[in-house]
Amino acid sequence: MGNNHLAPLPSVAYGVVLLAAAIAYWLLQRRIIAADGSESVLRHALGVDWKGKLSPVLYLAGIGATLVDARLGQALYALVALLWLIPDRRIEHELEH
Template sequence: MDASKRQGRRPGMGKGRLEAFSDGVVAIIITIMVLELKVPHGSSPAALAPLLPVLLSYVLSFVYVGIYWNNHHHMLAVCRRVSGGVLWANLHLLFWLSLFPFATAWMGENHFAAAPTAAYGVVLLMAAVAYWLLQRTLVRLQGDDSVLMRALGSDWKGKLSPVLYALGIASTVWAAWIAQALYAAVAVMWLVPDRRIEGLVGSDQDG
């Protein structure tokens, strides 16, 4: 009899390669984004002024990529195994994250114009949807009584974020700065640490 069946678990794959591949893609995404920061032609502080929109776009995207990497790490830390469906859901998430450098550069180079700001919001929205799909795929694999399910809880941040992204995209019709404020607000919301999740991750690893 298969060992996983003797233990009362469904068979699955190891998660090491998924984590390593995801970490590598995230590192490449950040590298591409930072390469978009061009050196100013001048040595005075005033020479940095034209680059400020690009720099601010980079900072916002760096924070977002960092948030996804951090939450992705915590989510996988309480998962015992992955499946083919998880691999594809993870690739779907990485696809949308890989568009961050393009969306960031387009918005920054065009000084937060309406169309690039809306496109940036679409990338944020689709990345959030992809992360939710990955979450649900992992929950189905681990089980409704798993540590992951307990760690997610009501997931009010995950439910509120897409709504704010959609509002931001719609608001670019009137004022792009409203969208930018909403995107920044969501990033700040996710930067607030959730000690309960970290505690569950720690207790699961100790056990």
């Protein structure tokens, strides 16, 4: 966001880029699962995938919140980043079995 730390438009644009990345991640998962078929190891490993579903929702909320206060929107973007710092061992655990 450069020199426009709390300007709403760059913060909204950043949120849109983050949302696009989350959608691309979801699409990639769906394509891999479709290619593997109904018995996909990835599908079984992902299960509910709460982080994958919650992230786009928080990005949308962040985009909306940025229009009210840029700091609030940026805090939501940071929250998603912190969620993804938590190690996710589902795929590793599934491959061991």
